[in-house]
Amino acid sequence: MTTFPGSARVEMVMGMPVSVDIRTALPERELTPVLDDAFAWLRWVDDTFNPAKEDSQVGRLSRGQTIRQIPELIEVLHRCDELSEATNGWFESRINGVIDPSGYIKGWALERLSRALCNAGAVDHRISAGGDIRVRGSAMPGKPWRVTVRDPRTGVVRAVVHAHDMGIATSGRRPIVNPRTGKVQVGLGSVTVVGPDLGVADAYATALYAMGAVLARRFAADLAASGPYETMIVTRDGQETTTPGFTRHTGAATRLAV
Structure with missing residues (x-):
């Protein structure tokens, strides 16, 4: 079977293993600096946006301290408001x-990185960090990427997404706070959102998880009816529902009951 030569690397960033898998046939002298730059970008994002880091720009802003004029910071905060x-x-x-902004920033960072890899000529790639995955191009010549979506609590395979260009975000691995009550939401097992922008999919998955099962189903149906983002919701007892468009990427037959 013909495969792309490419290169892959895994490093710990943002407190988790992050993998960048490039399948485009580029010479090693080009791939190495591309991967170096990829992880340098992710470390910069963590240093800038991680609220747990005392000297991060987000942390300083929360404390009312002086911050640097960083265009990306303004972009992220504006997008979070939207x-x-x-x-x-x-x-x-x-x-x-x-x-x-942790419910958005990881997806945003991987989305920006994916675009940068394309600009560098590495058009066939998969980037993974926790529950966020961004794929572009092909895993093998003419073949889409095959992304396994697992239940973050049990490890059970819930779906297999096939795509050449897509963001896949799953919430449920870490506690998510209900912003109305300030308490950790416990009603759902996981929420997976697929769509063209991983940052947006990440934010939607976070919001849907925070809503709880009933509101999440309604919002997911409205979201699918109005745009390109599709959803799979898994409750704590293992019941699984999806919006109709989600199955176009998996071949599954489950439909969302509204």
């Missing part, structure tokens, strides 16, 4: 005076 409005406040990057 996503809060789009989800009726269920996605919220400001809770109790603390700025925490």
Whole structure:
């Protein structure tokens, strides 16, 4: 079977293993600096946006301290505000005076990295970090990427997504706060959102998880009816429902009951 030569690397960034798998046939002298730059970007994102880091720009902003004029910071905060409005406040990057864009920033960072890899000529790639995955191009000549979506609590395979260009975001691996109550949401097992922009899919998955099962089903149906983002919702007892468009990428037959 013909395969792409490419190169892959895994490093710990943002407190988790992050993998960048490039399948485009580029010479090693080009692939090595591309991968170096990829992980340098991800480390910069973590240093800038991680609220747990005392000297991060987000942490300093929460404490009212002086920050550097960084275009990316303005972009992220503005986009978080837009996503809060789009989800009726269920996605919220400001809770109790603390700025925490973690429900968006990982997906945003991987989406930006994916575009940068394309610009560098590495058009066939898969980037994975926790529950966020961005694929472009082909895994093998003419073949789409095959992305396994697992239940973050049990490890059970819930879906296999086939795609040449897609963001796949799954929430449920880490605690998610209900912004209306300030308490950790416990009603769902996981929420997976697929669509063209991984940052947006990440934020939607976070918001849907925070909503709980009933509201999440309704919002997911409305989201699918109005745009390209499709959803799979898994409850704590293992019941699985999807929007109709989700099955176009998996071949599954389950439909969302509204």
